[in-house]
Amino acid sequence: MNVARVILVLVFCTFFTASYFTNKYVLSILKFTFPTIFQGWQTSAGTLLLLVTWKLGWVEINGFSRSAAFSQLPGSFLFIGNIYAGSKALSLLPIPFFFVFQNVSEVLAFLIRTATHREKPPWMKLISVCMLLGSASSLMLYNPRFGPSGYTWASIHLFCVGAYRIFQKNTKTILLSDLEEQFINYLTSALLLASLAYSTGDLSGALDFPLLTSYRFYTGCLGSAIFSFCLMLATVKLKGSLSQEHCGIWFFLAKILASGLSLLLSIFHAVLSPVTLCCIILNYAGEALFLYSERFH
Template identity: 25%
Template sequence: MVEDKKSDDYTVDMNKVDQGHKEFEAAPAPSPVPRAVSSMSNNPALPVLAYCGSSIMMTVMNKYVLSGLDFNLNFLLLCVQSLVCIAAIQTCKSMGLITYRDFNTDEARKWFPITLLLIGMIYTGSKALQFLSIPVYTIFKNLTIILIAYGEVLWFGGSVTNLTLFSFGLMVFSSLIAAWADIKHAVESSGDTSSKVSTLNAGYVWMLINCLCTSSYVLGMRKRIKLTNFKDFDTMFYNNLLSIPVLLVLTLLVEDWSSANLARNFPEANRDGIFFAMVLSGASSVFISYTSAWCVRTTSSTTYSMVGALNKLPIALSGLIFFDAPVTFPSVSAIAIGFVSGIVYAVAKIKQNSKPKTGVLPTPVSASSQSMRDSLRS
């Protein structure tokens, strides 16, 4: 599924999630790899560019589909993306390019709650992206890192330094500026002002729900991965395979499949382009998973974390280039501050991981919360 790979939003935190969750290991090649090809694959610049490009492609393709007039078949979009992802990784496995464990009913039953959290995360993210511009969506995504940090402190004994807390402040500040810039532009622009502000408010609500769903998914997946020892493509396989029947039921029961609504969602003028974007966004989840593992293998987890932070800027700029996101001083300032907050956060985590834990996130600890921590760690 799309965001299943989009660990680009939580690159540093996902390093914790993947403890014991080794990097992607390709299946042994049947024949020696030419020296030129091997040299190219080990060039650190290539995986970094591929990772950034696949992240941008996925975000832009999703926004293209969701920005259509009154698009309301979000569950269908997610189902198509999951089908494409399963088809892609199964083809790669049959060709010997990747490897992952075969389907197991008991493992699927244990993993299913994580898949439900993922569906909630992806669906609310698609709704937020439908109402908000790419820059605002990208900036607000940073707030999820704060929720994950509090969850790590409460449930996994995590700690946060003062520099990390400073990055959190920058994230909140950039989000406030982005929201203010969006509302200001909506009020000052011509047309139905109340309708535009109402659309933005809906986007902010969906964004808040998405942050809660995303943090729940990341924290829940960390706990479950420790029990199952899933690797990258194991996680991708089970998440997408288990989500397909759920999404099919939801799209058939909840969404409008009348001919009039289908014509409104897929207008004849750009129908082929929408279908192509849906397929490409599904394939991009495979690209992101592979290129992120490729980036870690050829560089380091530290470089990967920095790339994830730096990647926020081109993703936000893509919204200004490919869509009609307002280009104003407040909006550009919000992007810049959000970009800086990502850099500060990555640097803080790198420094924290290089020495013993010192600062602790200011969270009141009662006897009941301590008991909760102990039970969850067991």
């Protein structure tokens, strides 16, 4: 791996960790539990930043047809479900728990591919699937204090993540680039979440938020928007520079890094029992085996 790719990987891991930490800080530590407002802010900021960087010539977004935009709408709705349920789950679960359920989205995508293509899966992949499902189920069993709400939202999140991966793989065309897809996702999310914030009463609730005048709140929200946008750019660049197999490896390592650091930071209050730690290790071992089996599929 050359120097440019090493720098890209380091930048990606940095923004990955910073993005999840700032999101967790606002959602759990500051207890800003209004996902329509929080994710609406992030997607609105992402839309604006993407337009600004495009006008400055830092990113390339070509004109796309109305039919191409409409073809992305199902993916945009899955993206909204992903970020909304993800915010709810992240506000209730420790970061390592959150990634355990996010890893199970690989199982969903695998099962759908296997059913649609009627393929006989290799034994190595079946073992990894059992490890992923078993570790997530055991985590819920030995940590009931985070459920059922936290685990329910995590389940919705993993379903949307897995379904979006299937959507991307089955509908990817040359009509839209990754950045153009993300622009449509951002714009659709910002418009829909804005209307939901008003109809659900989140807007009035957010106006009564106790820390609304605190600099910590605004710093956290600003950081979450900037880091999430930079993570998106780094992810698109990483996918364009590395193979899908190598991208999966770096996503895997970034999740391990974020999980490990979250356990070291006392601010997140993540204390794990030996059984819980074994569940998390088993889950990551299952994901590593899943990625390894992809090389021979």
